[in-house]
Amino acid sequence: MRELRIAAVGDVHLDESLRGRYRERLDDIEEHADVLLLAGDLTRHGTLEEARVVADEFRDLPIPVVAVLGNHDHHSDLPAEIAFMLSEAGITVLHDDATVLDIDGVRLGVVGGKGFGGGYAGKCASDFGEPEIKAFVGHTKRIAERWRVALKELQADRRVVLSHYSPVKDTLHGEPLEIYPFLGSYLLAEAVDAEGADLIVHGHAHAGTEKGVTPGGIRVRNVALPVLGRAYGVYCL
Amino acid sequence: MEAPQYVAARVQRALAEDERTHELGIRVDVRGEQLFLRGQVTGDERRALIADVAGEAAPGLTVRNEITVMEVRGPGEEEKL
Numbered sequence: 001m002r003e004l005r006i007a008a009v010g011d012v013h014l015d016e017s018l019r020g021r022y023r024e025r026l027d028d029i030e031e032h033a034d035v036l037l038l039a040g041d042l043t044r045h046g047t048l049e050e051a052r053v054v055a056d057e058f059r060d061l062p063i064p065v066v067a068v069l070g071n072h073d074h075h076s077d078l079p080a081e082i083a084f085m086l087s088e089a090g091i092t093v094l095h096d097d098a099t100v101l102d103i104d105g106v107r108l109g110v111v112g113g114k115g116f117g118g119g120y121a122g123k124c125a126s127d128f129g130e131p132e133i134k135a136f137v138g139h140t141k142r143i144a145e146r147w148r149v150a151l152k153e154l155q156a157d158r159r160v161v162l163s164h165y166s167p168v169k170d171t172l173h174g175e176p177l178e179i180y181p182f183l184g185s186y187l188l189a190e191a192v193d194a195e196g197a198d199l200i201v202h203g204h205a206h207a208g209t210e211k212g213v214t215p216g217g218i219r220v221r222n223v224a225l226p227v228l229g230r231a232y233g234v235y236c237l
Numbered sequence: 238m239e240a241p242q243y244v245a246a247r248v249q250r251a252l253a254e255d256e257r258t259h260e261l262g263i264r265v266d267v268r269g270e271q272l273f274l275r276g277q278v279t280g281d282e283r284r285a286l287i288a289d290v291a292g293e294a295a296p297g298l299t300v301r302n303e304i305t306v307m308e309v310r311g312p313g314e315e316e317k318l
Contacts, residue, residue: 005315017282023310032312045259075259199318206262206277219318224306226262226277234315 009232010039010203014053023057023130025231030062034103039203040057040070040164051082055089067089069110070164081230095147107158115165119181119209151195158237163202170212171222241267251294271296277307
């Protein structure tokens with residue numbers, strides 16, 4: 001089975017002032033990668049004008065593009081409209097579900113979605129108390145369960161999870177400890193560890209670090225643009 | 238006099254909540270009469286806008302804009318997992 005080259009980046013935060021600037025870095029992407037994953041926060045304010053820039057920067061690439069949205073992409077309460085606009089540009093947008101790509105006969109399964117926060121094992125919010133806290137934790141629990149089901153049902157040769165929020169603390173190193181609960185949740189990693197995957201990529205933590213691993217031994221890469229400092233990371237499976 | 242911690246917190250909130258910026262990744266420190274901004278953004282225009290919003294949220298302080306503009310490099314070397 002051939003090696004798959006996974007390109008990934010998140011937190012590109014595009015708007016009209018950046019039109020064309022990212023695209024010029026993608027010109028020869030097919031020389032470097034077989035697929036491009038976008039790990040959310042593609043816009044700054046989650047407006048349709050910004051989403052149009054995202055669609056134009058990533059449309060008609062010679063390799064498939066799979067994306068999830070981030071918290072910024074939700075800010076204007078238009079996530080469905082943004083996802084539709086991206087899908088019109090040929091980008092597959094995951095919302096706690098899966099897609100399978102055939103790359104020269106190798107099936108690459110990508111499961112993912114925005115993810116959410118709550119914190120990490122032993123130091124996290126619980127589904128207890130006021131309805132506001134229950135809603136916060138419940139949102140993450142439902143997402144993690146949908147990922148677990150999607151991974152369980154996934155029929156693929158290689159399995160990658162694409163998230164915006166971080167499933168582990170390793171890749172947050174450099175961020176203030178106090179904001180960890182807003183950067184991700186261990187429930188996401190627990191779900192992926194339960195069903196197995198070859199790689200998890202996420203964004204969101206601009207001041208974090210690139211490399212980490214789940215408690216179950218799955219490699220995690222923080223591909224937030226400020227962390228990478230390059231147009232995209234490439235990971236070979 | 239308002240405690241510097243509250244001033245810094247107000248500026249940080251303004252950067253996150255002001256529709257001109259919605260910027261979550263900037264570190265804000267107040268030292269005496271000076272307001273320090275540190276972090277990375279993708280363009281000069283944005284760097285200047287963040288300083289404007291921060292200055293409005295903390296009138297009377299001198300804004301020290303130490304934000305750097307990030308140059309996006311090519312993809313670089315691949316990693317084999």
